[in-house]
Amino acid sequence: MKGTVYTETVVWMPPEQFVADAPYQLVIIDVEGGKRITARITGERVQIGDAVDLADTMDGIAYFKRC
């Protein structure tokens, strides 16, 4: 699943269940085909407009990586 970064942030103060993950990059992705989803980035940090591809799905969280 390919898409484009619509917006992003790096979360430094996480909710209780994700304390071990912080800091992590949270994004909203414009997925090809018109849908938009909230997801995380794995690997290199991304910026608005970057092309990304689905890398993994774990515990219901979609992880994208820069193309």
Added chain:
Amino acid sequence: MRPVAVAGIGKTAFGAFADKDLRTLAVEAARACLADAGVEPSAVDAFYLGNFAGPSFVGQNHLAPYIAGELGLGNVPATRFEAACASAGAAFAHAWSAVASGMHEAALVVGVEKMTSQTTAKVAEILAAAGDVQREGKAGATFPALFAMIARRHMYQYGTTREHLAAVAVKNHANGAKNPQAHMRKVVTMEQVLAGKPVADPLTVYDCSLVSDGAAAILIMSADRVNAHNRVQVLACSQTSDHLALEDKADITSLPAVRLAAERAYKMAGLTAADIDLAEVHDCFTIAEILAMEELGFCQKGEGGPYVASGATTLTGAKPVNTSGGLKSKGHPVGATGVAQLCDLVIQMRGQAGERQVPRNRIGLAQNLGGSGATCVVTILGAV
């Protein structure tokens, strides 16, 4: 609909109060309000409570009669309204419509939240449930993260800068430093805000409202029952809604619920944005005040950053915004905020704001936002 007026207001200070529980705070604000109005509890014929997450924060549910009973309100209808950070605004909107329609004569609206007995991570988790838990929360979205993503997109689309965001914090802290009931009575500089500890990029701790305990109360009655001296009337009130999740919105830099609530309120009051003398707006995060300026029509879309940075909304500006210090400095006990904003407008409109008193104080607007824009309540008060 008949005219409705403010009969009394009451607030606790906002802060971290280890010795005061939720009920104590609510009762303190309500009793101050009844004393201000000069009426006995028996004069109240309906009770409306704004509270976001009492069951999660303090483990108590069925909160409206829990507080009404302690106040000695007898057997009046008592209902809790939950609309995230717009809980008190929603409670007020329903109270206003009940008095305006003639169903009730005197409605007491209290907003309360007790937040500081939980850890920061637990507070973040409870607040995150005001967003869409399945679509946002499960991915690790906190509320600062949602507004950080809005800020990033606003910067990308309109050239809003980090300094524009900081200008909101600097202004609101300058105002809050003059408010004896504010949580953080501290002036902050642009440099401090920019160098603040990161919460969710680009937002630092100085871009985020405070985690506070506190309560606020307002008593409204049919206008003919309120003394004409110093009377503040409710000219308009409008509640709207929108999608919970940012991913379901066409453009996350817009708050359509705010724009619509404002348009309807202006129409109801027969006013325009230019007629508003002062406003209390929902600055849960600095970017939220910038968006509010645009959606309320105080400036054009995309120009909220430069507008705030111009000084137009300071105490001496053309349109003072958040003279109380806002959620940023006054504090943000989420379920109390919507009513606290109205109390702060009334204080200004009565000329009781002391060091932060503004000279033009006839028409005041309050904008209360729930979640990342899924509930909005806009209320316009007029000194008549």
